[in-house]
Amino acid sequence: GESVGLHLPTLSVQEGDNSIINCAYSNSASDYFIWYKQESGKGPQFIIDIRSNMDKRQGQRVTVLLNKTVKHLSLQIAATQPGDSAVYFCAENRGTSGTYKYIFGTGTRLKVLA
Amino acid sequence: EADIYQTPRYLVIGTGKKITLECSQTMGHDKMYWYQQDPGMELHLIHYSYGVNSTEKGDLSSESTVSRIRTEHFPLTLESARPSHTSQYLCASSDPGLGTEAFFGQGTRLTVV
Numbered sequence: 001g002e003s004v005g006l007h008l009p010t011l012s013v014q015e016g017d018n019s020i021i022n023c024a025y026s027n028s029a030s031d032y033f034i035w036y037k038q039e040s041g042k043g044p045q046f047i048i049d050i051r052s053n054m055d056k057r058q059g060q061r062v063t064v065l066l067n068k069t070v071k072h073l074s075l076q077i078a079a080t081q082p083g084d085s086a087v088y089f090c091a092e093n094r095g096t097s098g099t100y101k102y103i104f105g106t107g108t109r110l111k112v113l114a
Numbered sequence: 115e116a117d118i119y120q121t122p123r124y125l126v127i128g129t130g131k132k133i134t135l136e137c138s139q140t141m142g143h144d145k146m147y148w149y150q151q152d153p154g155m156e157l158h159l160i161h162y163s164y165g166v167n168s169t170e171k172g173d174l175s176s177e178s179t180v181s182r183i184r185t186e187h188f189p190l191t192l193e194s195a196r197p198s199h200t201s202q203y204l205c206a207s208s209d210p211g212l213g214t215e216a217f218f219g220q221g222t223r224l225t226v227v
Binding site: 032034041042043044045046049087089093101102103104105106107109 | 155158214215221
């Protein structure tokens with residue numbers, strides 16, 4: 001069946017470096033793609049989203065890139081900080097007519113090394 | 115800070131017991147969701163609701179049931195808990211008119227012994 005999957009389960013980066021978290025998806029009909037951050041013992045928190053008709057969107061220290069040709073999504077975090085350590089999930093909206101049925105991928109654990 | 119609450123945070127219960135996990139939001143969101151998440155794993159959508167008296171099953175088959183009698187309340191019930199139900203259950207809500215963000219509760223970690 002269709003799925004949203006992540007390439008790497010764990011990513012370790014040095015504090016101050018940039019982080020890139022990747023995600024593959026297979027449903028070309030999804031309207032939106034969303035990145036969430038989940039810290040230990042908490043529910044996921046929204047980071048940034050991107051519409052399917054865009055290829056790049058920037059937020060505060062984060063950039064999401066969407067490559068529809070290869071069905072690939074990435075989250076770039078600039079100047080990674082210890083507070084960025086968490087599990088990051090990509091999600092896609094698979095609902096029809098804007099029904100916002102969110103399907104999540106496996107997740108990547110980001111470890112920031114001091 | 116999202117106004118969505120789940121109770122209890124932790125629950126240890128014996129096999130065969132009936133349990134209800136509570137989820138309430140004060141944001142007036144029409145859409146609500148239940149996800150199941152094992153440690154270090156992805157979130158699986160098990161139920162969702164588009165509004166009062168509207169509930170549908172998600173992509174992951176679940177023996178649980180839900181109800182949506184009031185906009186703010188979306189409880190999940192297991193009639194007879196089994197060890198295979200041990201997991202974390204996350205509730206979320208969203209308002210597409212305000213964007214794609216889904217707001218999540220803290221989760222209920224259920225252990226069935």
